[in-house]
Amino acid sequence: MAGSTTAPPRTMRWEGDIHGALRLIDQTKLPETEEYIECSTVDEVWDAIKKLKVRGAPAIGVAAAYGVVLGAQTALRDDRFRFDNRISEICEYLATSRPTAVNLFWALDRMRKVTSDCSDFPPTEMAERLLEEARAIEHEDREMCAAIGRHGAELLPTDGGVMTHCNAGGLATAGDGTALSVIFAAVTSGKPIHVYANETRPLLQGSRLTAWELMKRDVPCTLICDNMAGQVMKEGRIKAVVTGADRIAANGDAANKIGTYSVAVLAKQHDIPFYIAAPSSTFDMSLSTGDEIPIEERQSDEITMGFGKRTAPEQVNTYNPAFDVTPASLIEALITEKGIIRPVNEEEIRRVLEL
Numbered sequence: 001m002a003g004s005t006t007a008p009p010r011t012m013r014w015e016g017d018i019h020g021a022l023r024l025i026d027q028t029k030l031p032e033t034e035e036y037i038e039c040s041t042v043d044e045v046w047d048a049i050k051k052l053k054v055r056g057a058p059a060i061g062v063a064a065a066y067g068v069v070l071g072a073q074t075a076l077r078d079d080r081f082r083f084d085n086r087i088s089e090i091c092e093y094l095a096t097s098r099p100t101a102v103n104l105f106w107a108l109d110r111m112r113k114v115t116s117d118c119s120d121f122p123p124t125e126m127a128e129r130l131l132e133e134a135r136a137i138e139h140e141d142r143e144m145c146a147a148i149g150r151h152g153a154e155l156l157p158t159d160g161g162v163m164t165h166c167n168a169g170g171l172a173t174a175g176d177g178t179a180l181s182v183i184f185a186a187v188t189s190g191k192p193i194h195v196y197a198n199e200t201r202p203l204l205q206g207s208r209l210t211a212w213e214l215m216k217r218d219v220p221c222t223l224i225c226d227n228m229a230g231q232v233m234k235e236g237r238i239k240a241v242v243t244g245a246d247r248i249a250a251n252g253d254a255a256n257k258i259g260t261y262s263v264a265v266l267a268k269q270h271d272i273p274f275y276i277a278a279p280s281s282t283f284d285m286s287l288s289t290g291d292e293i294p295i296e297e298r299q300s301d302e303i304t305m306g307f308g309k310r311t312a313p314e315q316v317n318t319y320n321p322a323f324d325v326t327p328a329s330l331i332e333a334l335i336t337e338k339g340i341i342r343p344v345n346e347e348e349i350r351r352v353l354e355l
């Protein structure tokens with residue numbers, strides 16, 4: 001099949017003018033139901049991010065930016081506090097929703113900068129500027145996804161299996177995705193790729209979201225459980241692995257959904273190139289290595305009561321880190337909207353990203 005045929009799912013949409021609201025596809029309901037929710041308060045956006053109704057590093061950033069606009073609506077009605085101080089508090093609050101994806105903090109910094117750049121504007125005009133900035137963040141994310149796809153497509157094999165982990169597709173961004181954008185672009189260019197989607201324990205983003213997206217877009221895919229990755233590679237089915245990332249340190253170490261590190265180690269063992277696709281908003285050059293990346297720990301019932309069914313004894317001890325860090329040494333190349341970073345080291349990152 002040459003070409004994926006349909007458009008990506010619209011992960012989120014701002015509806016209306018400055019008095020509008022944020023409409024999100026509720027990703028916790030997929031693949032069973034395609035249900036949309038409306039967020040009209042900052043708390044609703046915070047909750048949607050925390051509970052993974054909206055998830056994936058770039059999508060979290062875009063949602064948080066619109067969350068600031070919702071906060072601005074309330075701040076306009078409340079003249080007890082200075083408008084710019086309220087916006088700063090709202091940014092601080094939204095930043096507590098999830099710790100690992102740096103895109104969240106990157107987007108909130110951009111929103112904060114609007115208030116400092118426009119400090120002499122009246123609040124109503126500042127609020128309009130905040131909406132413009134959130135729209136720009138969303139638009140730029142869509143463009144970054146497309147550019148990542150264009151750069152990365154050439155790295156994928158002319159045919160054969162490509163493995164991915166978690167969901168780095170349209171649902172995780174405002175556009176076509178990061179890792180999946182590379183796959184969609186390769187398929188569109190005529191490469192008959194077959195995707196192996198790891199189910200991604202414990203919350204199954206790979207099976208619930210990636211398989212759903214790929215099937216919706218007619219890209220051949222096979223779902224496997226995480227613990228099958230080694231066997232599938234050993235059988236010679238995988239020619240490349242491509243995943244997304246939530247934060248990349250200055251030396252190229254990359255945090256992504258838990259399980260990614262194991263997949264990268266397995267890829268090394270089987271001599272399979274392991275790629276990470278991510279926009280420049282995912283790089284955190286203030287951290288020298290991946291050891292400094294904060295790893296979110298989530299509640300134990302995600303392991304013991306996955307999707308409402310008890311699968312472990314009550315009171316059992318659990319540990320549930322939501323991300324892991326793949327060292328730069330295991331990453332063949334980083335695929336960004338500005339080009340391919342190879343070899344993966346700080347000098348090359350700075351050169352390609354023009355930092």
Ligand SMILES: CSC[C@@H](O)[C@@H](O)C(=O)COP(=O)(O)O
Pocket residue numbers: 052055056057058101165166167168169172173177178179205243244245246256257258322
């Ligand atoms: C393009 S998004 C890349 C990552 O954000 C994705 O792979 C991932 O780890 C998402 O984790 P999630 O916990 O579902 O937000």
